[in-house]
Amino acid sequence: MDWDYDVIIVGGGGAGLAAALMAHKEGARCMIVEADGRLGGATAQSGGVFYACGTSVQRAAGIMDDTPDDLYDYLMTLNQWQLRPDLIRYYADHCGAALEWLIELGSEFPKEWLVKSGVDTVARGHSSQGAGSGIADALINAAGAKGIDTALGSRVEEILFEDGRVVGIRAAGAELRAPTVVITSGGFGNNPEMLRRLYPSACHEGWTWAVHKDVPYVLGDGITLAEKLGAGVVGHDTGLVLPTSGFSKSLEAFLPPWIIAVNKEGRRFMSELSPYSVCGYLLNAQTERKAWAIFDEQALVEASTNTKYLDPYNAGISIPTWEEPTLRAQVAAGRVKVADSLAALADQVGIDGAALAQTVARYNADCDAGGDFQFFKKAPAYFPIRRGPFYAVEIRAAIIGLTAAGLDIDRQARVLDAHQQPIPGLYAAGEVLGCFHGARYGGGGLSIGNAVVFGRLAGTEAARAALAEQVETGVAA
Numbered sequence: 001m002d003w004d005y006d007v008i009i010v011g012g013g014g015a016g017l018a019a020a021l022m023a024h025k026e027g028a029r030c031m032i033v034e035a036d037g038r039l040g041g042a043t044a045q046s047g048g049v050f051y052a053c054g055t056s057v058q059r060a061a062g063i064m065d066d067t068p069d070d071l072y073d074y075l076m077t078l079n080q081w082q083l084r085p086d087l088i089r090y091y092a093d094h095c096g097a098a099l100e101w102l103i104e105l106g107s108e109f110p111k112e113w114l115v116k117s118g119v120d121t122v123a124r125g126h127s128s129q130g131a132g133s134g135i136a137d138a139l140i141n142a143a144g145a146k147g148i149d150t151a152l153g154s155r156v157e158e159i160l161f162e163d164g165r166v167v168g169i170r171a172a173g174a175e176l177r178a179p180t181v182v183i184t185s186g187g188f189g190n191n192p193e194m195l196r197r198l199y200p201s202a203c204h205e206g207w208t209w210a211v212h213k214d215v216p217y218v219l220g221d222g223i224t225l226a227e228k229l230g231a232g233v234v235g236h237d238t239g240l241v242l243p244t245s246g247f248s249k250s251l252e253a254f255l256p257p258w259i260i261a262v263n264k265e266g267r268r269f270m271s272e273l274s275p276y277s278v279c280g281y282l283l284n285a286q287t288e289r290k291a292w293a294i295f296d297e298q299a300l301v302e303a304s305t306n307t308k309y310l311d312p313y314n315a316g317i318s319i320p321t322w323e324e325p326t327l328r329a330q331v332a333a334g335r336v337k338v339a340d341s342l343a344a345l346a347d348q349v350g351i352d353g354a355a356l357a358q359t360v361a362r363y364n365a366d367c368d369a370g371g372d373f374q375f376f377k378k379a380p381a382y383f384p385i386r387r388g389p390f391y392a393v394e395i396r397a398a399i400i401g402l403t404a405a406g407l408d409i410d411r412q413a414r415v416l417d418a419h420q421q422p423i424p425g426l427y428a429a430g431e432v433l434g435c436f437h438g439a440r441y442g443g444g445g446l447s448i449g450n451a452v453v454f455g456r457l458a459g460t461e462a463a464r465a466a467l468a469e470q471v472e473t474g475v476a477a
């Protein structure tokens with residue numbers, strides 16, 4: 001058979017670029033087909049944190065003993081061992097090398113920017129200089145330097161399948177033939193229909209949006225294309241959701257420390273400073289999948305515009321959503337509820353007033369004693385809720401940080417069908433996968449990590465399979 005390429009890559013974000021570079025290294029002729037007018041995908045728009053252990057950056061920061069065994073145990077335990085051990089082990093063993101490879105390509109991860117990005121005790125979140133573009137640009141430049149072919153503005157609409165195997169793709173009406181195709185089309189955060197089907201717990205009518213909103217083709221195409229070939233879809237209803245007031249599509253990531261969050265039963269249910277990687281799940285677990293941020297006039301005036309009280313992580317972050325002018329405007333718009341008494345406020349928003357009074361009394365007593373002795377929130381200062389007017393802001397977990405339902409792969413990144421058999425010639429990596437993250441996001445950097453680690457694997461494996469087949473059939477590469 002005449003092939004145009006050895007490996008065709010569907011989507012030129014972090015996973016696709018990593019796959020292309022590794023396929024090229026193996027000696028394969030490869031082509032990246034990208035729907036958007038530019039390469040980079042969500043990877044380029046991201047915060048650029050990469051989760052890895054045993055790296056030169058950690059060692060430079062004095063972390064000498066972080067091992068793949070530790071990372072493996074952490075991720076597996078966090079998800080109650082309901083993750084794919086083979087894939088997590090592969091990640092643990094290869095994330096360090098993947099990060100060093102990015103550094104060789106030109107990405108920079110200053111040791112001062114290492115963060116504890118999960119709920120583990122070791123700093124494994126490697127923050128890239130230039131955020132996501134610092135990673136994407138290094139990959140794009142390397143692909144350019146190697147002369148890897150790319151077709152931009154070409155949305156793949158079909159994966160060609162003949163005689164029981166993948167033989168190429170169709171994009172913009174044209175066919176390209178190759179013995180292997182790697183799907184690296186990213187997640188589906190911008191596709192409401194797919195969200196309802198594969199990530200229903202993130203769907204809040206009128207609220208939900210994805211941080212991928214500026215990456216137009218994060219629509220789950222890779223899942224749709226592979227499903228037509230019988231691919232299994234796994235990881236139903238998993239991903240990462242972040243809390244929001246729903247006022248606007250601006251990334252909030254964490255709640256302000258000077259509020260309390262109460263549920264319909266009038267009870268607090270978490271430290272309001274719980275990490276972004278758990279806060280959304282906790283919110284979604286409440287009655288009607290929502291809660292209310294409660295505060296009084298003094299907190300609104302004193303705390304909401306003062307970064308000293310707003311920025312518990314000293315990250316220089318202010319959240320405009322929670323500043324006084326925005327909140328006043330939202331009172332006027334009717335989205336923030338206000339009342340002269342807590343009982344009236346509880347009535348207005350439909351929460352248990354008697355329980356709210358108890359909750360607030362307990363919280364106020366804690367504030368007077370200088371702490372939060374219920375959830376041990378480590379706030380820069382505690383604001384009791386004492387003098388009206390009192391305010392309530394509805395909060396929900398409705399910002400999608402990533403989607404984690406999608407394709408299933410084996411340890412060689414081959415896409416599996418519904419019976420766990422590899423679909424010949426089809427590979428996948430990155431956010432299009434549904435078999436990596438599990439129900440509980442392990443920590444910031446795991447999604448770019450997934451893209452680069454499994455992108456590298458998929459590119460290598462696809463290239464080797466394509467080249468081996470050509471040797472067998474006597475077709476020159």
Ligand SMILES: Cc1cc2nc3c(=O)[nH]c(=O)nc-3n(C[C@H](O)[C@H](O)[C@H](O)COP(=O)(O)OP(=O)(O)OC[C@H]3O[C@@H](n4cnc5c(N)ncnc54)[C@H](O)[C@@H]3O)c2cc1C
Nearest residue numbers: 011013015035041042043047049156186430431445447448
């Ligand atoms: C604002 C933001 C901040 C984030 N911060 C972090 C972070 O700090 N750390 C972290 O780990 N994760 C972060 N994430 C998530 C992370 O960026 C992504 O999960 C990861 O980069 C996905 O990589 P990918 O290569 O799988 O997909 P992408 O990088 O999204 O690339 C997919 C590409 O496929 C293309 N495509 C889609 N369909 C088709 C088609 N039919 N034909 C051709 N091309 C197609 C898309 O246009 C896109 O370019 C963040 C995401 C966002 C949006």
